[in-house]
Amino acid sequence: MAFPGVTVIVGAASGIGRATAQLFVKRGCTKIVIGDVSTKGLSETKQQLLQVNPKAEVVDESCDVTSEDSVNHFFGQVNSNFGRIDHACNVAGVLMPGTSPEFSAKDFDTQFNINARGMWLCQRAELIQLLKQEPIYPSGSPSPIRGTIANVASMASLRVYDNLPSYCSSKFAILGFTKADAMRYGREHIRINAVCPGVIKTPLLGEVRDDDTTNIAEMTKEMALGRQGRPEEVAEGLYWLSSPQSSFVTGISLPVNGGKSLKRVFKGAD
Template sequence: MGMSFSGRVALVTGAGAGIGRATALAFAAEGLQVVVSDIDAQGGEATVQAIRTAGGEASFVRCDVTRDSDVAALVVSTLETYGRLDYAFNNAGIEIEQHKLAEGSEAEFDAIMGVNVKGVWLCMKHQLPALLAQGGGAIVNTASVAGLGAAPKMSIYSASKHAVVGLTKSAAIEYAKKGIRVNAVCPAVIDTDMFRRAYEADPRKAEFAAAMHPVGRVGKVEEIAAAVLYLCCDQAGFTTGHTLTVDGGATAI
C-alpha cells in the first residue's frame, strides 16, 4: 500500500539535522515540496541542498519557534512560495537536562519550555488557520516516550513533552470535524547529534541507552521519519489525537 502525497506541501521545523532532516528528505522523496525550517541557517540550507541533489524541491526559511513573528512569517512564506500547506511536522526541540529536579535552573526551565512547548503551540496556532482555509490537512508534533511517563533526571524535558501530548490531543479534538488531523510521534532514544552530545562524555551511558530498548539498539532517524509520513498520509485518515510510540519496545516492559 503506497502513501498518497501527490501535489502536496510539507513544512518541517527543526529540519537542519537529525529527525527533522530525515523527515524532510523522506517527504521530498515522496514527491512533496518541502519547506525546511530551523534556527540554524547552515543546517537548514544543507538539508535543502541534500533534497535538491536527490531531485526534490525545497526551500529554507529561518525561524525561531519561540517568536510569534517568526512563526507567522514562516507560514506566510510557505503559502507565498507554494500556494498551500498540507502537512506540518513540528519537530524543533531542545535537548534534555541531565540532573535531578532540584538541581535545575530557571533559565534551563524557560529555555526547554520555550522551544518544546511554546514553539509547538505557536506553530499550530499559525498552521491551523492555513489548514482550515484550505479545507484540511495533518499536523504531527514531536513528543517523546518521556512525555508518556516518568523520566528521572530529565523532569523539565519530560514535562515539556507531556505538554506536547496535551496540546496534540486537545487540538485533535477541536479540529476533528474540520478535516484536520493532529497526532504526535513519541520516539525513545534516537541516534542524533543531540543523543551524541548527551552521551559523548561517558560511552557507558550510550551503551545503557541501547540496552534499555528490548531490540538492543537506539533508533534511527529514518524510522521516525517513516512514522511521521504514515501519520500524514491519506491512509491514516481515521487516526487523530494519537501518540505513536516508536521506541524499540521500551514502553512495553
C-alpha cells in the same frame, strides 16, 4: 509515487527533521518548505533534497520557534510561496538533562520555550492556515482532508525519567495540545498526531551526559530491540501519520521506541 500537496517541516536542519524531509521528497513530495534556526544546516538539507529530486520546489526559511514573530514570518513565507499547507511536521526540540534542585529557572524556561511553547506556536500557525483552505481528496483516502499535523514528542511524554523533570514536562505538554486540538478540529478534516521516539541516534543525544543516570548503553538495554533507533525510522512514522494510509487516525501518540517499557523508571528501582 506522488505525495499530494505542500509539506512544511520545522526543525529540518539535522536529525529527525532532515531525515523526514528527505523521506517526503523520496516518496514524491515536490513542494516542501523547511525551517530551522540553523540556517547553515538548513541550506545543507535543501541541497540534499535537490539531489534526491532536482525538480522539487524546496523553500528554506529561517524559523526560531522561541520567537512568535519568527514563527509567524515563517508561515507567512509558506503562504506567499504556495498558498496552502497540506502536511506539517513539527520536529524542533532540545534535550537539557538535570534534576530539579540543580536545574535553573532560566534553563527550564529555555527548554520549555523550545519544546512546548515553540511547537504550540507552530501548530497554532498551521491550524490558522488549514482552517482557511479548501480540503483536497487524496487518492486512497475515503474522506476529504484539509491537512495533517504530526508533532515529535518523546518517550518522555509517556513515562518519566528521574533526571529529566524539565524535559519530561515539556514533552508531556506536547501531547496535551496535540490531542486537544485533534479532538477539536477532526470535524474540520484536520488530523493531528504525535510520534514518541525512544533513544534515537541524533545530535540531540550529544547533549546528554554519559554518566550513570543517562548512559545511552544502559538506556538501550531495556529496549526489546537492544539498539538505538535511526532518524529515518522516526521519519517513517511521521510520513505514515501524514499519508492517506492513516486516514482514520487522529489524536494518537505513536511510540517509535524499539520496544521500550512505558513503566516509570527511577534510579535504583525495578
